[in-house]
Structure formats: C-alpha cells, structure tokens
Amino acid sequence: MDDRLRAQQVDPFGARLSRRAAVRQAGAFGLAAGLAVRGIGRTAAQATPASAEEYPEVVVTATEYRFDLPPTIPGGLTRLILRNEGAIDHHAMFMRVNEGATLAELEAALQQPDFGPVFAASTSVGGPEVGPGREASVIADLEPGQYVVICVIPDEAGVPHYMMGMQAPVEVTAAPAAVAAPPAADATIDLADFRFEAMPMRLAPGRHVWEATNTGEQVHEMIVQRQAPGVTFGDILAMLQPAPEATPGELVEADPAPAASPAAAGPPFELIGGVAPMSPGFTNWAVLDLEAGDYFAICFVPDPATGAPHFALGMLMPLTVG
Numbered sequence: 001m002d003d004r005l006r007a008q009q010v011d012p013f014g015a016r017l018s019r020r021a022a023v024r025q026a027g028a029f030g031l032a033a034g035l036a037v038r039g040i041g042r043t044a045a046q047a048t049p050a051s052a053e054e055y056p057e058v059v060v061t062a063t064e065y066r067f068d069l070p071p072t073i074p075g076g077l078t079r080l081i082l083r084n085e086g087a088i089d090h091h092a093m094f095m096r097v098n099e100g101a102t103l104a105e106l107e108a109a110l111q112q113p114d115f116g117p118v119f120a121a122s123t124s125v126g127g128p129e130v131g132p133g134r135e136a137s138v139i140a141d142l143e144p145g146q147y148v149v150i151c152v153i154p155d156e157a158g159v160p161h162y163m164m165g166m167q168a169p170v171e172v173t174a175a176p177a178a179v180a181a182p183p184a185a186d187a188t189i190d191l192a193d194f195r196f197e198a199m200p201m202r203l204a205p206g207r208h209v210w211e212a213t214n215t216g217e218q219v220h221e222m223i224v225q226r227q228a229p230g231v232t233f234g235d236i237l238a239m240l241q242p243a244p245e246a247t248p249g250e251l252v253e254a255d256p257a258p259a260a261s262p263a264a265a266g267p268p269f270e271l272i273g274g275v276a277p278m279s280p281g282f283t284n285w286a287v288l289d290l291e292a293g294d295y296f297a298i299c300f301v302p303d304p305a306t307g308a309p310h311f312a313l314g315m316l317m318p319l320t321v322g
C-alpha cells in the first residue's frame with residue numbers, strides 16, 4: 001500500500017484529503033474558477049441555463065435491499081432519478097472509483113461496515129435520496145469512469161444497506177454533446193462545515209432547483225424532510241438527539257426517531273428529496289417539488305473527530321413553504 005492510500009485509510013472520509021487541496025485552491029482563485037477547472041457548472045456560464053426536463057435521465061429503482069439501474073450510462077450533466085419502491089428511506093450515492101484504485105478494491109471495502117476503506121477507494125459525487133413510495137432527483141455532472149451506487153443508511157442493527165445488497169456497479173462512458181449548460185438554479189447553497197449557507201428559509205410552493213456545492217472539508221448531505229401537519233420545528237429539535245455513542249470515523253447516521261413515538265406511527269416527517277452524502281468539491285442540483293407546509297433541511301453525517309452528527313453542529317435549518 002502506498003503512503004497516499006495509507007493516509008486515506010486513516011482519514012475516515014479519505015477522499016477529502018485529495019479534495020482539500022482543490023478546495024483551498026478554489027478559495028485562492030475564487031470558487032467559480034476552481035469549479036471551472038473541474039469542469040463543473042460554471043464552465044458553461046455563457047450557455048443558457050436549462051430546466052430539469054432537458055437533461056438525460058437515469059432511473060434508479062430502490063427496494064429492500066437492492067438497486068436496479070442500467071449497468072452502463074453516458075456521462076455529463078445527467079438527471080439521476082431515485083424511485084423508492086421500498087418501505088423505508090434510501091439514497092443512491094454515486095461512488096466513483098479513485099485514480100489508482102480498482103473496482104475490486106471498492107467492492108471488497110463494501111463487504112464491511114467501516115467507511116474508511118470505502119472512501120479510500122472511491123469518492124462520492126452525490127446522488128438523490130427519497131422516502132418510501134416517492135421519487136426525487138438531482139442533476140449531477142458525471143465524469144467517465146467506474147462507479148458503484150450504494151446506500152449507506154443503516155438498518156436498526158446499524159448495518160449499512162450496502163452490506164445487505166444495495167450496491168450496484170455502473171460504468172459511466174464519455175459524455176455525449178448533449179445539454180452542456182448547468183440547470184437554472186433558484187438558490188445556490190454551500191454545504192459548509194457545518195452549515196447550509198444561503199439556504200432560503202421561506203419558499204413558494206412548486207418546483208425549486210437548488211444548486212448545492214460541498215465547500216467544506218467533510219462529506220455532507222442535504223436531506224429535505226417534510227413535517228407532518230401540526231409538528232413544529234421545536235418538536236423536531238426536541239426529538240433529535242446527538243449521538244455521543246457514535247464511533248468517530250464511522251459514517252453512522254443517527255436514528256432521528258424518538259425513543260417512544262407517541263403514536264408509534266414512525267417519525268412525524270417524510271424524506272421528500274435532497275442530496276445524498278457528497279464529497280468536498282462536488283455540486284449537485286437538487287430538484288425539489290414542494291407543497292405548502294413546514295420542512296427542515298438536515299445532515300446526519302458525523303464529524304469524524306467527535307462523532308457528533310453534523311446537524312448537532314449547525315446543519316439543521318427550518319424551511320417554510322407557503
């Protein structure tokens with residue numbers, strides 16, 4: 001094992017080591033210039049922004065516990081649709097095999113629950129997430145390469161869904177000369193350590209496309225949950241417990257369900273869309289169709305140093321639609 005790989009294995013979200021320099025560079029030259037180097041988003045600033053329907057679509061169907069999607073898809077700006085036909089929340093993280101790593105190494109890492117080796121072998125370019133019986137999408141710029149789509153949400157015993165079958169290899173081929181312009185965004189949000197910067201808190205009902213870029217040094221997600229009628233943001237705060245028992249370095253998502261749910265009818269909120277855990281430096285455009293109601297945005301990824309979930313460090317925002 002070379003030193004780079006060894007260093008990444010020590011780092012629970014290994015890929016951020018290589019991305020950290022890129023993010024610093026982006027800060028030095030201006031974020032737009034840094035992202036342009038990566039070929040994301042603003043490279044096509046002179047082109048007309050497009051609506052979500054104009055991008056090539058890839059449908060990922062999720063059930064317990066498997067994904068169905070084509071084994072080969074074209075690269076470039078692509079609308080990734082997650083159709084959740086299961087009974088619980090799922091996401092579809094598009095993990096690109098790192099330079100110098102192999103698909104076999106990533107698949108070996110996906111045989112166990114520790115995320116260190118997974119992020120040593122691959123980088124998350126993001127992806128959609130959504131609750132049962134629903135469909136949601138993001139638009140992502142897929143570089144050609146070998147990917148594995150995974151779900152890291154744990155079951156009640158803490159076993160990530162990828163170990164139960166939710167992992168599917170996908171080869172991304174060269175981008176066709178399709179839609180080159182980035183989507184028209186209603187909001188541009190930074191997933192920072194540890195806040196949702198510039199996230200709108202009051203919105204009109206309807207379609208919103210949020211451009212979300214991970215400008216931090218850790219992996220972040222942007223889950224959008226709709227509260228059941230009558231449930232307040234104060235209720236949400238009361239039921240979200242920091243998870244001090246989480247082992248630093250493990251991507252364990254805290255269970256947001258209260259210990260004693262009053263009606264035992266599950267958590268009083270529903271995952272309607274957002275961006276799955278995504279490595280630093282990447283951008284996803286989340287396509288959100290919002291009905292009137294109360295919502296919140298949240299990140300469950302834990303801080304490797306303390307084990308505290310990011311929502312306890314500031315990545316929790318109330319949203320009002322109506």
Ligand SMILES: [Cu+2]
Nearest residue numbers: 220221299310
């Ligand atoms: Cu986060």
